[in-house]
Amino acid sequence: MKSYISKIKGLQEAKNTREEVRTSGGKVVFTNGCFDLLHPGHTRYLQLSRQLGDHLIVAVNSDRSVRAIKGPKRPVYEEQVRAELVASLQFVDTVVIFDEDNPFRVIEYLLPDILVKGGDWLEKDIIGSDVVRAAGGEVKTIAFVKGFSTSGTIAKILALCSQEAVRE
Secondary structure, three states, X not given: OOOHHHHEOOHHHHHHHHHHHHHOOOOEEEEEEOOOOOOHHHHXXXXXXXXXXXXXXXXXXXXXXXXXXXXXXXXXXXXXXXHXXXXXXXXXOEEEEEOOOOOHHHHHHHOOXXXXXXXXXXXXXXXXXXXXXXXXXXXXXXXOOOOOOHHHXXXXXXXXXXXXXXXX
16 A cells, blocks of 8 residues: 555656646646645545546645745644645645745646635635636635634634633
8 A cells, every 4th residue: 555645746746647647538636725733624625626536636835835824823733744634635646835825836837627726715816727727727616614724723722721721
């Protein structure tokens, strides 16, 4: 059995994989995110994304990129840990880490057949949607799973810790 760690690839290797999938008649699906503190909202979203095609590539924001987007106290987990957690999911085929503030360069390089984002994004605002459509691809949104978010989880943990401190 192949280790899920082998799913974590560099950009060129991911592009080679994309070409292999296409050559065999398959469709490549792409999505991205921070995936800090993996939760059911993430897993449901990724599973639904994979069902749209034959091979799911997930681009995970680097630590620097997460800090630029979420602030100096994030990420909770380092990029390699987050990439490993995402790669461990059976419905994720390839994981790449990217260092930019947005995934445009990765999307432009890989040119997936289907670009996916959560339903909290308007399709017209999805980064890379223009290049994917121009190359003949599709852009899809998947309904946002309510009740799950990394920020909400962190807030809940901090509240629980505060309550515990008051008891002591």
